[in-house]
Amino acid sequence: MNRIDRLTGILTHLQTKRTIKAIELADRFGVSLRTIYRDVRALEETGVPIIGEAGQGYSLVDGYRLPPVMFTKKEALAFIVAEKLVEKNMDEESNTYFKEALIKIKAILKSDEKDLIGRMDDSILVLDSHPISSQKRQSRNFQKVLDAISERKILKTVYSTFEPKTTTQRTLEPVGIYHSFSQWYMIAYCHLRKDYRTFRIDRFEEIQVREETYVLSKHPKLQRFLDKLSEEQKLFQIVIRVQERGLKFLQNMKYNLGYVSEKKVGMETEMIFMNSSLEWFLRSIIHMTDMLRIVEPAELKISLEGLLADIRNTQDSF
Structure with a gap:
């Protein structure tokens, strides 16, 4: 960045906060503190009303170029x-x-x-x-x-x-x-x-x-x-593998389930989630269990079997 661009950038940056320290400007533009001191002095010499307060930083007179x-x-x-x-x-x-x-x-x-x-x-x-x-x-x-x-x-x-x-x-x-x-x-x-x-x-x-x-x-x-x-908060890592036809049903809801990542494994897509409630996760995907299989954790598989049994018993009671 040449000096003209840097001077313009410093002036713009000075207008974004009430006060800005020299070290912040130096980090922002990748130059030394000595360079910032020289640049600020150059702006002052052109008539820019910069106020410098020891230990506080630089500021522009309120209303300048409003x-x-x-x-x-x-x-x-x-x-x-x-x-x-x-x-x-x-x-x-x-x-x-x-x-x-x-x-x-x-x-x-x-x-x-x-x-x-x-x-x-x-x-x-x-x-x-x-x-x-x-x-x-x-x-x-x-x-x-x-x-x-x-x-x-x-x-x-x-x-x-x-x-x-x-x-x-x-x-x-x-x-x-x-x-x-x-x-x-x-x-x-x-x-x-x-x-x-x-x-x-x-x-x-x-x-x-x-x-x-x-x-x-x-x-x-x-x-x-x-x-x-x-x-x-205890978070459970959940790994499932989804068939191609099931991916579209997960696209709009996967982030609400704690989606982390996914990768192709053969003809399936392996998806990883982090969620604090195994039951809530299971009930959210129960409608598509014919299109996916649970890899881990084991307790989620057991919960699925129990939930499916409850569903069958409930339907048989009607």
């Missing part, structure tokens, strides 16, 4: 979600181009929106990403949850669990959200349980963002909860 296009808070939050989802979905080259484009978009945000993105970045994580179901309830709830986290406001909710089927009213202090197995989840402190709980966002029957606020800093970081969940 463009006519303005973004709302919701649009600024959408940038974070899009960046994290695209990072998991795109190939490396396309992802690089997307990040470069997003830097240019962030550069025209006002200081308040830049601060918002900085606060929210650690509160949104994508563990894996696959096509998200277009459920209206999830979409409606998602924005309310984002608003509550960004404004540190308490949520008043009605939440329904799947198994067992129960509906409860919950008052929550949201810590953050994460995406896994094609669903968005929220980790929050629950006033009802007096502890932290994980909630699937599409299972909220009602969500109200209250005016009462809470102190986000009193809660641990989102990543800490995810590390703990990973340690506590």
